[in-house]
Amino acid sequence: MISIRKLRKSYGSNHVLHGIDMEVKAGEFVVMLGLSGAGKSTLLRCINGLTRPDSGTLQVGGIDLMHKHSCRELARHVAMVFQHHNLVPRLSVRKNVLTGRLGQVGTLASVLQLFRQSDIALADQCLERVGLAHKALERTEALSGGQMQRVGIARALAQRPQLILADEPVASLDPRTARSVLQYLRDATRELGIAVVCNLHQVDYAREFGDRVVGLAQGRMVFDGRPGDLDEAALNAIYHSAPQPAEAGGNQALVQITADSWLTGAVAAHAGGL
Numbered sequence: 001m002i003s004i005r006k007l008r009k010s011y012g013s014n015h016v017l018h019g020i021d022m023e024v025k026a027g028e029f030v031v032m033l034g035l036s037g038a039g040k041s042t043l044l045r046c047i048n049g050l051t052r053p054d055s056g057t058l059q060v061g062g063i064d065l066m067h068k069h070s071c072r073e074l075a076r077h078v079a080m081v082f083q084h085h086n087l088v089p090r091l092s093v094r095k096n097v098l099t100g101r102l103g104q105v106g107t108l109a110s111v112l113q114l115f116r117q118s119d120i121a122l123a124d125q126c127l128e129r130v131g132l133a134h135k136a137l138e139r140t141e142a143l144s145g146g147q148m149q150r151v152g153i154a155r156a157l158a159q160r161p162q163l164i165l166a167d168e169p170v171a172s173l174d175p176r177t178a179r180s181v182l183q184y185l186r187d188a189t190r191e192l193g194i195a196v197v198c199n200l201h202q203v204d205y206a207r208e209f210g211d212r213v214v215g216l217a218q219g220r221m222v223f224d225g226r227p228g229d230l231d232e233a234a235l236n237a238i239y240h241s242a243p244q245p246a247e248a249g250g251n252q253a254l255v256q257i258t259a260d261s262w263l264t265g266a267v268a269a270h271a272g273g274l
């Protein structure tokens with residue numbers, strides 16, 4: 001589904017991604033962990049075509065993102081779930097879900113918001129999947145934060161994507177609601193074969209929901225394994241790494257572990273999912 005080799009991205013002199021290699025298969029739930037600024041969102045933005053990498057190779061659903069490609073074609077494969085849902089509050093829940101179909105209807109229909117009956121049925125099915133069919137006609141602004149995030153997932157599902165990229169989708173939710181949102185995403189991998197790449201700051205959710213966990217530290221992949229392999233050494237590598245020289249090679253980053261007590265506390269906090 002995703003094939004990435006030696007991917008690099010800088011913003012001016014800020015080298016953010018230093019040669020990322022990553023493969024994601026259909027139906028896989030991949031959780032991406034890393035400190036703030038590690039490059040997780042930048043990597044997601046490269047994968048959804050919003051940011052152009054400087055070099056390397058990047059293919060999503062067979063589309064080569066390093067060369068000219070159609071955004072509409074990419075939108076058929078890739079959907080996003082955002083931390084703050086990006087819904088239109090005054091629209092009904094169903095209309096928000098239908099915006100997931102906009103990339104797949106003609107320009108005029110899209111401007112006039114004319115949807116086929118089949119799209120409306122699909123939107124309702126997607127709402128059903130996240131337990132919100134009964135809210136279809138309500139104004140979105142009347143929903144709770146957790147419900148809005150579920151609408152965001154329904155909108156992503158309405159795109160009928162092969163891949164969902166979720167950027168901290170549960171950052172502002174209580175633990176119970178957060179788990180239910182992650183469960184809906186995991187159901188999408190199990191039942192629909194959709195691949196999910198999900199940025200999180202909670203290690204316990206990564207352990208609970210991920211099929212696989214990748215850890216980024218200062219733009220390098222320092223861990224790629226099963227949640228069960230996420231031991232103290234792995235957490236140190238992800239949350240505890242010292243700055244690397246810009247030209248150190250790809251994913252073989254050497255992790256320097258310091259005895260700094262603040263960082264030890266940070267690792268403990270992450271391990272506890274705080």
Ligand SMILES: Nc1ncnc2c1ncn2[C@@H]1O[C@H](COP(=O)(O)OP(=O)(O)OP(=O)(O)O)[C@@H](O)[C@H]1O
Nearest residue numbers: 011014016034035036037038039040041042043199
């Ligand atoms: N559009 C941009 N222009 C310039 N610099 C950027 C831009 N986007 C991100 N950066 C820089 O890239 C680095 C990585 O940021 P990124 O948002 O990818 O990190 P992150 O791991 O997702 O962090 P967080 O967990 O806080 O969201 C940071 O130094 C950030 O300032």
